[in-house]
Amino acid sequence: QINNLKIMQDPSLFCFGTDSVLLANFAKPNKNALILDIGTGNGIIPLLLTAKVYAKKIIGIEIQKRSYSLAKKNVALNSLDELIEIIEGDINDNTIFKGNTFDYITCNPPYKPLGGGIINPDDALKIARHEVLCTLSDIVRQSSRILKPSGKLSMVHKPERMAELIYTFKEYGIEPKRIQTVSSKEGLPPCLILLEGSKGGNPGLKFEKPIFIYDN
Numbered sequence: 001q002i003n004n005l006k007i008m009q010d011p012s013l014f015c016f017g018t019d020s021v022l023l024a025n026f027a028k029p030n031k032n033a034l035i036l037d038i039g040t041g042n043g044i045i046p047l048l049l050t051a052k053v054y055a056k057k058i059i060g061i062e063i064q065k066r067s068y069s070l071a072k073k074n075v076a077l078n079s080l081d082e083l084i085e086i087i088e089g090d091i092n093d094n095t096i097f098k099g100n101t102f103d104y105i106t107c108n109p110p111y112k113p114l115g116g117g118i119i120n121p122d123d124a125l126k127i128a129r130h131e132v133l134c135t136l137s138d139i140v141r142q143s144s145r146i147l148k149p150s151g152k153l154s155m156v157h158k159p160e161r162m163a164e165l166i167y168t169f170k171e172y173g174i175e176p177k178r179i180q181t182v183s184s185k186e187g188l189p190p191c192l193i194l195l196e197g198s199k200g201g202n203p204g205l206k207f208e209k210p211i212f213i214y215d216n
Helices: 018-026 044-052 065-077 123-129 136-146 159-171
Strands: 033-038 055-062 084-088 102-107 147-157 174-183 192-199
Touching (some): 018 147, 033 044, 033 136, 044 055, 044 084, 055 065, 065 084, 136 147, 136 174, 147 159, 159 174, 159 192
Parallel strands (some): 033 055
Antiparallel strands (some): 147 192, 174 192
């Protein structure tokens, strides 16, 4: 419901939710930034970013062929081919992107480690929800490699993995700088967290005002 953007979704694939919308709103790249969205799915985050930030270019990378094809169609549907590029590939493939390339990276990753929770028998949904093809460490490590110095990584994740998230950012030289909690309603514990880190940044973590999705 912004800039008359439209999106096609396939119910047999992963459909976007509140977390993708929140991440696109949380991301604060500088003007004319080169942005990468890791695991772009149907392209929802690059699409929303076109309406929220002034980017030089936004690239989405997606490993699943069907989701990749759908994202390409969604970019064309909105006539955004000159601003958004969708790539089919594995973020762990070091030949796709050179080091020190991007100003800003976003990622709405699989939330559950492999072996955690019930595994969906549908491979497309399993890959989207569980760390089957890439782990949190994979994403942060590769982000650190391909971000420019002082480049930023923003991620949405589950609060139960907050300690691991912060530790992994710091392990790969991305200093956590901004964090925001998201609760369903005021008075309830967080259901999501948003974290932004800066490659090679100085220590100092700022808490943003909490978000409550529903009023009373």
